[in-house]
Amino acid sequence: VQLQACGGGLVQAGGSLRLSCTASGHTPSTYAMGWFRQAPGKEREFAAVISWSGGITYYTDSVKGRFTISRDNAKNTAYLQMNNLRPEDTAVYYCVIGKYGTEVAGSSRLDYKLWGRGTLVTVSS
Secondary structure (H helix, E strand, O other), rough: OEEEEOEEEEEEOOOOEEEEEEOOOOOOOOOEEEEEEEEEOOEEEEEEEEEEOOEEEOOHHOOOOOOOOOEEHHEEEEEHHHOOOOOHHHHHEEEEEEEEOOOOOOOOOHHEEEEEOOOEEEEEE
C-alpha cells in the first residue's frame, strides 16, 4: 500500500487549502486515516483522524473549528479542508493510515501503520 498526498502550497493567513491523500495498491478492508504535521524545528504532531465509516473524527485543539477531515472510501481518499489558516499552521503535513482492520485510531504515532511522504503547507502573515 502506498499513500500519495497532495494539495499543499503557499497561502496567506486567513486563506484555505484542501489536502487530499489517496491510498493505492492492496488496501486493507478497514482502516482509519489521518494527518500529522511537522513544523520547522518542532516535533511531529497529530492533527486529525477519521474513522473508517467517517462517523468519528478527532482533532487536535489548535485546529478545531478550522480544519475538517473527510473521506471517500470508494476512492480510498481522505481530505483535510483547512480554513482560516494561520502562520503557525506552516508545516509538512503527513497522511497516515491506521492499523489494518481497525475502525478507529487515536492521536499517538503508534496508532498508525503507514505514512505518506508529506506535503508542505506554508502560511504567510
